[in-house]
Amino acid sequence: MEKRIVTVQYNYDVAIVGSGVAGLFGACHMDPSLKVLVIAKREPDLTNTSLAQGGIAAVLDTVNDNQEDHIRDTMIAGGYENNPDAVRLLVSRGPADVRELMELGAVFDRNPDGSLNYTLEGGHCRPRIVHHKDSTGSEVQRALLAYVRTLPNVTIWEDSLVALLKKDTCFHLDVIQEHTDLIRHVNARVCLLATGGIGRVYEYTTNSKIATGDGIAFAYRLGARIKNLHYIQFHPTGFANKKDRETFLISESVRGEGGYLLNAEKKRFMQNYDPRQELAPRDVVSHFEMVETKRQNSNDLWLDISYKPADFIRQRFP
Incomplete structure (x- = not known):
């Protein structure tokens, strides 16, 4: 039996693809007279913004x-x-x-x-x-989403995948509604791409499942010049769970509050590579973590803040 696909037309002044901090902050700043649509690939709060911890x-x-x-x-x-x-x-x-x-x-x-x-x-x-404890991104996402939901001129679609984006006199988006046979065809005078990065294309990442670079691909197909795609930042610290591609992020603030990076021998090593030690920029720390694992012939690295009082750790990193 063939599936019957239903296509419905919608017209908006502004279509925002992405419901993280960029998309929601953009929605907050739209003129109230404009009819605005925010398109979320999954739940509106399932974003890279929500995963950000440090501040x-x-x-x-x-x-x-x-x-x-x-x-x-x-x-x-x-x-x-x-x-x-x-x-x-x-x-x-x-x-x-x-x-x-x-x-x-x-x-x-x-x-x-x-x-x-x-x-x-x-x-x-x-x-x-x-910062908000060790869940700053989640707090910012909560506040922005709650505010945007009060705006009468803004509509949020969730579980909605933009499958096609074209432009002539306006922007045309084909949006597939998950778990339905519905395709929504959206016409918009302005389209804001706020879809985040591409971290999910890598085997292990601290990024959300939705971070697959959709917006970059759409922009490129529309003729945008794409720059510096070779600069991919990998967060230095995540919980080592080989069963899950989406590595649990361990906030950079743990090192900011005094956490030490240890090698397989449980010894500090960053002082051997950079005078800023654990507080060097992320790409520097990640690079020398790789150098150290190769030197040690072991992938084991540790993040130790156990010398701090337990009450401090519980309060600062709940």
């Missing part, structure tokens, strides 16, 4: 920090391959964006006096990372 780097403490240092740290971490204008924009806009996230309902950890608690992460010269 957000922003110079909110202007007494002990400054934006020029943040720019310098970012350029160094990027090997000076960064676009300086993009870095400056990121750093200068960061504080206002974090404040807006708080206005939209995101809650970040604070000190007993009420001030924001800043932690340290690799590549930064001083603590400037605002």
Whole structure:
């Protein structure tokens, strides 16, 4: 028996492909007069954003920090391959964006006096990372999704896969609704691609199942110039579970709070490779982890923060 495929037409001013922080923040900033559609491949909160743990780097403490240092740290971490204008924009806009996230309902950890608690992460010269325990991404996702759902001009489709994207006088998207025989054909004046990275194409990754580079492929097919695809960052620390391709991320903040990387002999090794030790930028740490495993002829590496009080670990990394 042949399946009957039903196609339904929809018209929107803006179609946003992706429901992570980029897509939802974009939806928050659309003019209320615009009819906006957010398309989520799975559940709207199943995103790479939700998996992010450590926090957000922003110079909110202007007494002990400054934006020029943040720019310098970012350029160094990027090997000076960064676009300086993009870095400056990121750093200068960061504080206002974090404040807006708080206005939209995101809650970040604070000190007993009420001030924001800043932690340290690799590549930064001083603590400037605002965070929600060790689940910052999940908190940001929660707050943004809750706010977007209150907007009368925004519709969210979940379990929806964009199978085709074309452009002539407007954008045309064919959206397959999972577990149904329905194909939704969407016409939109503007299309925002916010689908995240491509980490899931690798055998082991800390990325979500949905991170398959769909948006990059769509943009390329529409004629966009794709740049720097060879820069793929692998997070240095994840729980070693060979049964699962989606490795459980262990926050960089564990090293920021004093965690040590140990080799197969349970000895620290980063001091042999980089003066920043465990707080070198992620790509540097990942590279020297590989060097150390080859030197040791063992894939075993350990992350040790056991010298810290148990109560601190439970509270900071629940």
